[in-house]
Amino acid sequence: MKKLVLEEFIPYRLNRLGTAVSERLKGVYSKKFGLTIPQWRVLSTLGQFDRLTATEIGAHSAMHKAKVSRAVRDLELRRWLSRLETEQDRRFETLQLTAAGRKAYDAIVPDMARFEERMRGSMGVQQTRIVMQALDCLEKALGVRSQRRGREGA
Numbered sequence: 001m002k003k004l005v006l007e008e009f010i011p012y013r014l015n016r017l018g019t020a021v022s023e024r025l026k027g028v029y030s031k032k033f034g035l036t037i038p039q040w041r042v043l044s045t046l047g048q049f050d051r052l053t054a055t056e057i058g059a060h061s062a063m064h065k066a067k068v069s070r071a072v073r074d075l076e077l078r079r080w081l082s083r084l085e086t087e088q089d090r091r092f093e094t095l096q097l098t099a100a101g102r103k104a105y106d107a108i109v110p111d112m113a114r115f116e117e118r119m120r121g122s123m124g125v126q127q128t129r130i131v132m133q134a135l136d137c138l139e140k141a142l143g144v145r146s147q148r149r150g151r152e153g154a
Contacts, residue, residue: 042075045061
């Protein structure tokens, strides 16, 4: 039986990289605001799109609904997000950042941008382009819609 060489197995490497990036980014928002990874993902998704349902946040951030629910509850307790009933169906709620949530988001974004700039800088322009193209190819191969082409400003 053939052995799987993990160091050459793309899913394994992607998982390791994803974990490493998440942990390093966590150092930024956890240190500043004590946020968990799911809380940051909810905060940043609402920061990008303004108003979404919890289901939409879960789909965009690839998080399980239980994690989204806990993060929403925690951010609501901090008064960083609010719930609005949708006009079409009062059983569903739209979530949005409060002024305090927007202030926290705005305080974290420059640090995140600097983190990405350091990554891009260490790779250079050409390698960054290659990495972005490779990510596009992987998303397409796996049937994952690119989040860069999501519903900006929705």
